[in-house]
Amino acid sequence: MARYRDTRERILDVALELFTEEGYDRASLREIAERLGVTKAALYYHFPSKADILFALHLRIHALIDEPLQQLRAAPVTLGRWETFLSAxxxxxxxxxxxxxxHRNNQVAFSSLHNEAHRHAHTELEAWANMLFSDPSLSPGERLKMAASFAVAFLTPMLAAPLISPGNEANMAPALRRIIHGVLRTATEDSASSARNGSGPRPTAPPRLAVRNRARN
Amino acid sequence: MARYRDTRERILDVALELFTEEGYDRASLREIAERLGVTKAALYYHFPSKADILFALHLRIHALIDEPLQQLRAAPVTLGRWETFLSAxxxxxxxxxxxxxxHRNNQVAFSSLHNEAHRHAHTELEAWANMLFSDPSLSPGERLKMAASFAVAFLTPMLAAPLISPGNEANMAPALRRIIHGVLRTATEDSASSARNGSGPRPTAPPRLAVRNRARN
DNA sequence: GTCTATATAGGGATAGAC
DNA sequence: GTCTATCCCTATATAGAC
Incomplete structure (x- = not known):
């Protein structure tokens, strides 16, 4: 039938709504079915399990950011390329x-996806972020700035989006980019050249972020 | 009895573990009881419901950051006072x-706490953050920088903490403070006087960024 | 492709003995 | 304060008719 379009897609749309609103664990298939005007059993025709619905949504995210991610991976990571990546x-x-x-509201649910069945290349947001943040070819200071800029890019909007001015999220993108640009250029001890030392909140210098860290993979 | 110390506290400790690991919804009282060596029913002697356990943990967080929060609320918010607050x-x-x-992993669970029973003054992380980020006495640019610095302060560590150098999270605090300092001084369109465009985190002259704010309590 | 009906499991929560 | 035993409910998932 597929009254409007592909039913499978409509299921995913509704599931996206409910999973974000109530969280994956709390949202029941009954709710999804009701909101969709079908029965639970109908869902099982399209998806073998509830987890598979979540996984399908995961693939949507994946597809969305796959291209910038591939580009980033095409060459060694630098702060400049990182900034380009974030922007993209x-x-x-x-x-x-x-x-x-x-994804943000259901981290545990997502992380239990691969633990169970799937063996795909999971490049979830935190997964590949982690990979990068532990890249030993970057200094700890650089990694921290990458993480910080990541937080600014993706987590700030979720703090501010519904509040600053609902609807025109686009407006804050330029400002965010400016902030990110600044973050990635913050002076750090281990950025060799900077003798620039302000006052402000005196970072009473434990000079180097000790790192005899090893990629634990 | 209370073999080791107050049983109630031990329950909370175990619950904290499980709720963070598996998420509040997935962690069952049976698991908590088993890990603790008691039965489910025993838990109900100390807590009237599962939600109350979560709420008790919420109070722990609350107590932890209550003092800085009160200080912040004691006067109109400025970017400078905000920075002090974050640092504290x-x-x-x-x-x-x-x-x-x-808290981070169970936002939905926490947010459904007050919706149900409690009428307390809920100053959850996102709740009071939201309140501040929507303060109309601050310019949108300022609010965005507050949100961004908030993200840097609290969300960056969770991205980077397990990776940069496990165990010495303390070491990254100074660097984070420097980044935050810079974020809050990023030039914005609506910061009228923004000819101030040094490189790096300009020290001197703490904020003074206009605040005709009203304590809204 | 969607339905009705049902199987099965596990959750939170209570009663009452000790 | 902690136990055993149990109730009740809702969830996922399946079987099989249409």
């Missing part, structure tokens, strides 16, 4: 905040 | 990342 992702995610919120 | 919170939270992760 921000663009992709514009208007798709629901997908991002879904 | 970071200090408090050092060594208590579990509590923070709990």
């Amino acid at each position: 992702c921000m663009e992709k995610l514009e208007g798709n905040t629901a997908l991002f919120l879904l | 919170c970071m200090e408090k939270l050092e060594g208590n990342t579990a509590l923070f992760l709990l």
Whole structure:
């Protein structure tokens, strides 16, 4: 039938709504079915399990940011390329905040996906972020700035989006980019050249962020 | 009895572990009881419901950051006072990342707490953050920088903490403070006087960024 | 492709003995 | 304060008719 379009897609749309609103664990298939005007059993025709619905949504996110990610991986990571990457992702995610919120609100659910069945290349947001943040070819200070800029790019909007001015999230993108640009250029001890030392909140210098860290993979 | 110490506290400790690991919804009382060596029914002697356990943990977080929060509320918010506030919170939270992760991983669960029964003054992380980020006496640009610095302060560590150098989270605090300092001084369109465009985090002259704010309590 | 009906499991919570 | 035993409910998932 597929009254409007592909039923499978409509299921995913509704699931996206409910999973973000109530969280994956609390949202029941009954709710999804009701809101969709079908029965639970109908869902099982399209998806073998509830987890598979979540996984399908995961693939949506994946597809969305796959291209910038591939580009980033095409060469060694630098702060400049990282900034480009973030910018590209921000663009992709514009208007798709629901997908991002879904991931944000259901980290445990997502992480239990691969633990169970799937053996795909999981490049979840935190997964590949982690990979990068532990890249030993980057200094600890650089990694921290990458993480900080990541937080600014993707987590700030979720703090501020519904509040600053609902609807025109696009407006804050330029400001965010400016902030990110600044973050990635913050002076650090281990950025060799900077003798620049302000006053402000005196970082009474434990000079180097000791790192005899080893990629634990 | 209370073999080791107050049983109630032990329950909370175990619950903190499980709620952060598996998420509040997935962690069952049976699991908590088993890990504790008691039965489910025993838990109900100490807590009237599962939600109350979560709420008790919420109070732990609350107590932890209550003082800086009261200080922040004691006067109109400025970017400078905001920075002080963040710094104080970071200090408090050092060594208590579990509590923070709990909150981070269970936002829906926490938010459904007050919706149900409690009428307390809920100053959850996102709740009071939201309140501030929507303060109309601050310009949108300022609010965004507050949100961004908030993200840097509290969300960056959770991205980077397990990776940069496990165990010495303290070491990254100074660097984070420097980044935050810079974020709050990023030039914005609506910061009228922004000819101030040095490179790096300009020290001197703490904020004074206009505040015709009203304490809204 | 969607339905009705049902199987099965596990959750939170209570009663009452000790 | 902690136990055993149990109630009740809702969830996922399946079987099989249409």
